[in-house]
Amino acid sequence: MITILSKLLLLFWAMIAIAKSPFMGATASDILGGKGLTVWQLTDLRKKIEQQPYECKVYQALVGFVFLNDLLKAFVAQQERMLLSENWVEKPRGLPAAFVQKITVPADACIVTMGDLHGDSCSLNDLIQCWQKPDRDRPAILDAQLRIRTPKTYIVGLGDYVDRADGGTEIWALLAQLKAVNPHHVVLLRGNHENKSINESYGFLRELCCKYGAKKAVVLMNQFVNVYRALPSALLVEVKNASQARDCVLFCHGSIEVGIDLRPVLSSPAAQYQAIDRIDRASLWAQFLADIAPQEFVYASTLEETLLGLEWGDFCLDDERISYQDGRGLKADKVLTQTWLNHMSIPGHRVRAIVRAHQHGSDNDIDLLKKNGGVYQLWDKTVTTVVSCMPLLCRMRKIDIMSTAFLTLHVASTFEQWRYQTQCTPAYAR
Numbered sequence: 001m002i003t004i005l006s007k008l009l010l011l012f013w014a015m016i017a018i019a020k021s022p023f024m025g026a027t028a029s030d031i032l033g034g035k036g037l038t039v040w041q042l043t044d045l046r047k048k049i050e051q052q053p054y055e056c057k058v059y060q061a062l063v064g065f066v067f068l069n070d071l072l073k074a075f076v077a078q079q080e081r082m083l084l085s086e087n088w089v090e091k092p093r094g095l096p097a098a099f100v101q102k103i104t105v106p107a108d109a110c111i112v113t114m115g116d117l118h119g120d121s122c123s124l125n126d127l128i129q130c131w132q133k134p135d136r137d138r139p140a141i142l143d144a145q146l147r148i149r150t151p152k153t154y155i156v157g158l159g160d161y162v163d164r165a166d167g168g169t170e171i172w173a174l175l176a177q178l179k180a181v182n183p184h185h186v187v188l189l190r191g192n193h194e195n196k197s198i199n200e201s202y203g204f205l206r207e208l209c210c211k212y213g214a215k216k217a218v219v220l221m222n223q224f225v226n227v228y229r230a231l232p233s234a235l236l237v238e239v240k241n242a243s244q245a246r247d248c249v250l251f252c253h254g255s256i257e258v259g260i261d262l263r264p265v266l267s268s269p270a271a272q273y274q275a276i277d278r279i280d281r282a283s284l285w286a287q288f289l290a291d292i293a294p295q296e297f298v299y300a301s302t303l304e305e306t307l308l309g310l311e312w313g314d315f316c317l318d319d320e321r322i323s324y325q326d327g328r329g330l331k332a333d334k335v336l337t338q339t340w341l342n343h344m345s346i347p348g349h350r351v352r353a354i355v356r357a358h359q360h361g362s363d364n365d366i367d368l369l370k371k372n373g374g375v376y377q378l379w380d381k382t383v384t385t386v387v388s389c390m391p392l393l394c395r396m397r398k399i400d401i402m403s404t405a406f407l408t409l410h411v412a413s414t415f416e417q418w419r420y421q422t423q424c425t426p427a428y429a430r
């Protein structure tokens with residue numbers, strides 16, 4: 001009698017627990033089946049994120065395994081369906097090893113950009129809260145269901161969503177939702193940490209193991225490999241204007257890649273994607289690379305042999321000279337960068353600038369980021385670096401905390417009129 005009673009009690013308790021924790025019980029098909037997450041489910045996850053101590057390595061699963069697994073599966077299916085039904089320079093048979101996306105935006109568009117998040121779920125939560133509220137000079141960007149409120153607004157994630165801190169799974173639960181409800185206005189790029197072997201050494205696999213156990217972690221890791229393959233390595237944004245001359249900006253995580261040619265996607269008005277399956281750095285660029293980069297780098301011809309500059313590369317700061325860094329790739333200087341941008345441009349389509357993230361490793365990088373609110377520019381707007389997870393990086397270095405940073409790029413019909421607006425979120429969560 002007692003055992004039956006205790007079993008009934010246990011069942012009752014479990015039912016209440018599931019009802020109270022939708023993220024542990026809901027299925028992802030509810031989200032990506034077009035219904036959208038309900039407001040209270042989103043608020044529930046974000047409330048939990050806010051209640052967590054703001055430290056690395058807490059490892060409390062706020063998103064249930066079944067939910068996350070279903071969510072990732074649905075995300076990949078939706079992405080693949082969308083990608084393979086759209087226009088490619090040359091249609092691939094399946095998803096290629098890497099690819100670049102192109103979108104055309106109106107001349108009054110604004111592109112809200114977040115840089116590295118690195119498992120700092122509080123920073124993404126702060127960004128979302130900030131974007132859901134009106135600001136002095138703009139209305140709210142997102143509604144309560146994470147839908148973008150005006151069609152001229154785009155959100156770009158520059159990659160490196162996980163590793164370093166322990167909120168990678170919560171970040172992906174929010175990002176997958178953001179992308180699912182705004183498939184054509186949100187672009188999530190692939191950074192060098194959207195990579196299984198990097199996740200094995202920099203914390204994400206350990207996060208998955210600690211939250212879900214080793215067996216389930218392997219299942220999730222394999223899902224994330226599929227997620228990563230569905231992310232573009234760069235985004236070309238082309239600004240529509242009255243004349244035929246269009247200015248473009250390249251969004252990526254790292255820096256330039258001298259082994260690829262983006263002119264096919266730029267010159268084809270209908271093309272939205274271009275596969276990257278060959279690397280050719282030797283022919284045109286040997287003069288820049290011959291003395292600094294090892295032969296394996298210069299003569300690599302496939303992605304498997306090398307690090308893709310779009311995901312891995314850096315830019316020289318002030319007085320640094322062009323160099324090659326082992327395990328990281330090329331650090332491009334002003335001359336090489338400008339030459340590459342000119343080379344990519346075709347009559348009527350000039351690639352004017354690069355917006356990227358990634359460079360936050362040295363004292364110099366951090367100084368520059370802190371001094372400039374998480375965003376700094378090189379060479380008269382040619383390169384803009386955005387790093388969002390500034391609270392995490394400051395904590396890791398034990399320096400004064402600053403809040404989460406993002407960039408809004410207000411494009412205009414000519415590059416000279418573009419406005420770069422750096423902002424930090426109020427620290428909502430703590």
Ligand SMILES: [Mn+2]
Nearest residue numbers: 160191192358
């Ligand atoms: Mn990076």
